[in-house]
Amino acid sequence: MIYTSGxxxxxxxxxxxxxxLMDYLNFALKGYYADHLNGSLLVTSHGFDIGVxxxxxxxxxxxxxxxxDNQELLPALSKA
Known part of the structure; x- marks a missing residue:
């Protein structure tokens, strides 16, 4: 279950x-990340569609x- 943006x-x-979900993720992995994806910063809820x-x-x-957590989010984004 995921939630739309509303x-x-x-x-x-x-x-x-x-x-x-697996079909989409396999497509996205091949299409968007030809090289190894080292990591990601999750800035939305994992239940929100863009966070998947x-x-x-x-x-x-x-x-x-x-x-x-929210206290760490803005400083981390400013370093990205």
Whole structure:
């Protein structure tokens, strides 16, 4: 289950099958990251649709994901 942005009103929960998620992630990994993806900074909720690639793509390519609380977020982004 992921949630849409709510651009048309309230965010909506959307069920995503494991197969659909893996198909998308494999496509994105090949299409967006020809080289190894070392890591990612997850700046949105993992339940929000835009957070899904930031969470799973680095892990699928052998990289890491950094999870930060709100107090650490802005300083970390300023260094990126």
């Amino acid at each position: 651009s048309t009103g309230t965010p909506k929960g959307v069920e995503i099958s494991h197969r659909a 690639p930031s969470l799973y793509l680095p892990l699928l390519s052998g990289g890491s994901v950094q999870l930060l």
